[in-house]
Amino acid sequence: VSTQSTGVFLSFVSLSLYLYLFLYQIYFDLSKSFMKEALFFFCSFFFLLLLHFPHSVNGTTTTNNDSCPCENTSSFEREILSQFFKETSTLSHWTNSSGWLIAFSSHCTWFGVRCNSMNQVVSLELSENNLSGPLPTILSFLSNLQVLDLSRNSLQSELDFSIFNNLTMLMELDLSGNQFTKLSWGSSEQNLVGQRRVFTEQTRHQRQETEGIAFIDISFNFISEISPEFCSNVGWSLKVLNASSNVLTSLPTTISQLRNLELIDLSENIQLQLNSDFWKLTNLSIFKFRSGNLKSLPTEIEAFSRLTILDLTRNNMTLFPSSLLKLSSLKHLTIGQSPISEIPSEINELTNLESLSAFDCAFTTFPTLKLTSLVTLAVDHNHLSELDVSYLTQLKLLGAQTERIIPPSLVNFTSLTFLTFTGEQMSVLPEIPPSITYLGLFNMTIREWPGSYAEGLPNLTELNLLWQRAPLPFPDFFFGASNQAHLKALTIEGAVTGTLPCWFNNTRLLSITNTQIEGSLCSEIDLSNELQVLQLQSNPLIHGTVPYSALI
Numbered sequence: 001v002s003t004q005s006t007g008v009f010l011s012f013v014s015l016s017l018y019l020y021l022f023l024y025q026i027y028f029d030l031s032k033s034f035m036k037e038a039l040f041f042f043c044s045f046f047f048l049l050l051l052h053f054p055h056s057v058n059g060t061t062t063t064n065n066d067s068c069p070c071e072n073t074s075s076f077e078r079e080i081l082s083q084f085f086k087e088t089s090t091l092s093h094w095t096n097s098s099g100w101l102i103a104f105s106s107h108c109t110w111f112g113v114r115c116n117s118m119n120q121v122v123s124l125e126l127s128e129n130n131l132s133g134p135l136p137t138i139l140s141f142l143s144n145l146q147v148l149d150l151s152r153n154s155l156q157s158e159l160d161f162s163i164f165n166n167l168t169m170l171m172e173l174d175l176s177g178n179q180f181t182k183l184s185w186g187s188s189e190q191n192l193v194g195q196r197r198v199f200t201e202q203t204r205h206q207r208q209e210t211e212g213i214a215f216i217d218i219s220f221n222f223i224s225e226i227s228p229e230f231c232s233n234v235g236w237s238l239k240v241l242n243a244s245s246n247v248l249t250s251l252p253t254t255i256s257q258l259r260n261l262e263l264i265d266l267s268e269n270i271q272l273q274l275n276s277d278f279w280k281l282t283n284l285s286i287f288k289f290r291s292g293n294l295k296s297l298p299t300e301i302e303a304f305s306r307l308t309i310l311d312l313t314r315n316n317m318t319l320f321p322s323s324l325l326k327l328s329s330l331k332h333l334t335i336g337q338s339p340i341s342e343i344p345s346e347i348n349e350l351t352n353l354e355s356l357s358a359f360d361c362a363f364t365t366f367p368t369l370k371l372t373s374l375v376t377l378a379v380d381h382n383h384l385s386e387l388d389v390s391y392l393t394q395l396k397l398l399g400a401q402t403e404r405i406i407p408p409s410l411v412n413f414t415s416l417t418f419l420t421f422t423g424e425q426m427s428v429l430p431e432i433p434p435s436i437t438y439l440g441l442f443n444m445t446i447r448e449w450p451g452s453y454a455e456g457l458p459n460l461t462e463l464n465l466l467w468q469r470a471p472l473p474f475p476d477f478f479f480g481a482s483n484q485a486h487l488k489a490l491t492i493e494g495a496v497t498g499t500l501p502c503w504f505n506n507t508r509l510l511s512i513t514n515t516q517i518e519g520s521l522c523s524e525i526d527l528s529n530e531l532q533v534l535q536l537q538s539n540p541l542i543h544g545t546v547p548y549s550a551l552i
Contacts, residue, residue: 092154098110130154156179176218176220222246231252247271267289285306288310319340331354336360341364347371369389395415401425412433428446460478464489513536515539516540
């Protein structure tokens with residue numbers, strides 16, 4: 001029963017009683033004083049009714065069920081989710097459907113669903129859950145949705161992005177790792193005309209203050225085309241777009257309308273041609289285009305004044321792009337696995353550069369770097385005659401393939417924690433600083449260890465000594481009694497000699513194969529509680545039996 005009906009009914013009763021007494025007074029001649037008292041009583045009662053039921057006089061109808069406006073929305077969204085479940089589980093069963101469709105259960109308790117205090121769905125996260133079929137358009141009714149993560153499923157067919165146009169609160173969308181073939185706009189829009197939208201004035205006001213959808217991940221699909229309308233409709237809000245690992249061959253001319261875009265990843269689209277409109281995205285701070293077919297960079301990239309991260313791994317550039325030298329904000333540059341043969345000394349003009357990765361290129365010479373901000377330098381798998389790092393004492397990571405490194409001692413590189421050398425050109429190893437936590441030596445011909453290690457390498461947790469080509473004694477002096485417990489992984493293969501060590505109590509990975517190390521297996525292996533991987537094949541000078549406990 002509505003409050004309006006209650007108020008009208010009680011008002012009618014009070015007036016009827018007063019009229020009855022009035023007629024009764026005329027007929028039976030009651031005292032006027034009694035009638036005055038009765039009139040005062042019923043007027044007071046009627047006034048109190050007006051105060052208590054204000055809707056009975058202004059024509060507004062408010063039902064008991066509408067005392068909380070969110071109740072209808074909650075029930076409606078439960079129906080939407082139920083239909084969504086049915087449409088995405090027809091071809092296969094969900095991996096986890098805990099709570100879904102259970103009678104009398106709140107949809108806010110269903111797996112992957114998160115609601116706000118009004119029981120409105122704000123997040124739907126069903127990553128890697130075996131969803132299948134086309135993306136249901138019914139999702140457009142979840143008008144309070146802020147996060148939608150359906151990544152790593154088997155959703156397929158054309159992806160009509162217009163179904164998200166009604167989700168004005170949506171900020172993050174992850175559809176990566178599915179089987180979508182095209183990114184379109186509008187093919188389902190006509191079906192959404194007149195759909196129910198449950199918004200308050202406050203919601204609309206909040207929408208005007210936000211920037212709409214900011215994050216879209218459509219990587220690892222089979223998308224061959226992006227419609228121009230997509231860029232036109234999301235360009236005002238989008239900040240992050242990951243479209244890597246698709247089969248794109250071109251971009252729409254409207255790509256330039258993504259004017260607020262800060263990060264774009266177009267990697268692993270091996271046939272993609274970047275048009276002139278792409279180079280108008282001057283607001284970018286991160287650009288990744290691995291495994292592309294770039295042969296050079298246009299001068300337009302010089303306008304990318306905010307660019308801090310540039311990844312051009314596995315492209316076809318043979319010359320270092322001079323236009324990169326104008327990117328004064330650049331902090332991380334990756335040009336590895338490209339046929340670039342030379343880097344100009346002008347690279348020192350990039351004074352903010354913190355990381356330079358140029359591994360597996362065609363370098364034979366390398367400029368002397370004087371970049372005081374550089375902490376990572378990776379020039380592995382090149383053929384350098386020498387590498388001068390004298391001015392880079394702040395380095396934390398160094399990887400190189402060179403015949404000679406300058407200076408011959410790295411002891412003063414007190415921040416260096418990760419060090420790798422590759423290639424048989426290097427016959428003399430530089431002295432290693434005690435700060436090292438990871439040391440990797442691959443395909444080397446060194447025959448002795450430089451320097452003295454009275455205290456060993458107290459921070460070393462992993463040593464990889466692989467494919468050693470010349471006899472080299474096992475560096476047991478790296479591991480003094482005080483720091484043996486720190487070693488977590490030891491991998492040795494090749495012409496390494498010496499005695500098999502017996503301190504593996506905390507080692508998780510122990511691999512000694514194809515070596516000239518000699519000795520018997522010790523009981524410490526049997527006592528190790530941390531050991532997870534044990535490999536000891538092809539060691540003719542090692543004898544003994546592997547303890548049973550090391551095998552289980």
